[in-house]
Amino acid sequence: MDRRDFLKQCAAGAVALSASEMNLLGVQQPAAVKSKVVVACDPKLRPNGTTIDSGRVYSLLDRGVQSFYGVDNPLQGWKMMVHPGERVALKVNTISWRGLSTNVQVVEAICERLQRAGIKPQDIIIFDRENRELERAGFHLSSDAGRVRCMGTDSVGYEEQPDAFGTVRSKVSRILTRNCDVLINIPLLKDHSEAGITAAMKNMYGVVDNPYRLHDRGCAPGIADLNMLPAIRTKLRLTICDATTACFDGGPSFSPEGTWKYNGVIIARDPVALDYVAWRIIERKRAEQGLNTLRAAGREPRFIGLAADARHQLGTNDPSRISLVEV
Numbered sequence: 001m002d003r004r005d006f007l008k009q010c011a012a013g014a015v016a017l018s019a020s021e022m023n024l025l026g027v028q029q030p031a032a033v034k035s036k037v038v039v040a041c042d043p044k045l046r047p048n049g050t051t052i053d054s055g056r057v058y059s060l061l062d063r064g065v066q067s068f069y070g071v072d073n074p075l076q077g078w079k080m081m082v083h084p085g086e087r088v089a090l091k092v093n094t095i096s097w098r099g100l101s102t103n104v105q106v107v108e109a110i111c112e113r114l115q116r117a118g119i120k121p122q123d124i125i126i127f128d129r130e131n132r133e134l135e136r137a138g139f140h141l142s143s144d145a146g147r148v149r150c151m152g153t154d155s156v157g158y159e160e161q162p163d164a165f166g167t168v169r170s171k172v173s174r175i176l177t178r179n180c181d182v183l184i185n186i187p188l189l190k191d192h193s194e195a196g197i198t199a200a201m202k203n204m205y206g207v208v209d210n211p212y213r214l215h216d217r218g219c220a221p222g223i224a225d226l227n228m229l230p231a232i233r234t235k236l237r238l239t240i241c242d243a244t245t246a247c248f249d250g251g252p253s254f255s256p257e258g259t260w261k262y263n264g265v266i267i268a269r270d271p272v273a274l275d276y277v278a279w280r281i282i283e284r285k286r287a288e289q290g291l292n293t294l295r296a297a298g299r300e301p302r303f304i305g306l307a308a309d310a311r312h313q314l315g316t317n318d319p320s321r322i323s324l325v326e327v
Contacts, residue, residue, distance in 0.1 A: 040064035099254030190247030196301030272315025
């Protein structure tokens with residue numbers, strides 16, 4: 001099965017999961033409105049096989065955004081994503097340093113497109129947990145007025161009082177609570193030793209003070225409960241998952257033998273649907289490599305079903321309710 005056939009089957013609900021298995025995962029019943037997930041790939045993103053062509057990154061993002069918003073040109077899509085006067089925070093993932101962190105070129109391209117859409121440079125902030133991690137991933141720290149800012153939460157701190165939902169009681173980054181109106185999530189597509197996968201929802205572990213306390217039982221219900229916190233749920237507008245380099249085994253740390261050049265991005269408003277699609281992509285790659293499924297490996301991403309259940313309602317993991325588009 002090639003990638004196009006796989007994605008079509010995922011969208012049609014033909015991924016190898018029985019009805020009873022989907023019930024265990026908390027799959028919701030079909031509804032009229034579907035969650036759109038766009039997978040955009042460019043096999044020529046790395047002309048020499050290693051280095052990403054920055055010009056092609058812009059084209060890749062534009063194709064994905066144009067398709068997601070269903071508009072005639074990419075700029076229309078970017079203008080639908082954000083509006084002049086809004087303060088936009090870009091949550092990256094830099095825990096694995098340069099080897100397996102959000103690609104700097106992808107983030108730079110997003111910043112440029114946001115400015116073309118009318119967002120002032122000083123109203124854009126790139127952030128993660130620590131300045132040190134950002135620097136080691138290749139980002140340049142900046143707090144200068146009039147420029148795109150880049151900083152860790154350790155520069156400004158967390159809220160004094162925690163927010164709580166279910167098993168989660170955490171203090172949220174002041175960058176998210178006080179310095180932005182809109183959150184755009186820019187995680188990676190990768191395997192995770194405990195949660196099974198990490199993509200959209202798991203990336204929010206980087207906006208709270210105590211992520212280490214949320215890993216019990218494969219991060220379930222930690223991930224689902226965390227994404228219910230008001231600052232996350234109300235400000236998250238879009239996820240642009242960086243899948244230029246992806247990880248199918250050995251994550252979340254970087255190991256060359258566990259990564260591959262997927263050369264793409266995954267775009268969705270629904271973080272549950274995005275994580276479901278990300279899971280299936282990783283499972284397909286694991287099968288190609290002769291590896292067990294994540295379920296057989298004892299780390300099925302159960303948090304995806306919990307996030308879709310009646311208590312959380314963060315999105316859908318039912319393939320019949322996911323409109324999957326490949327561009």
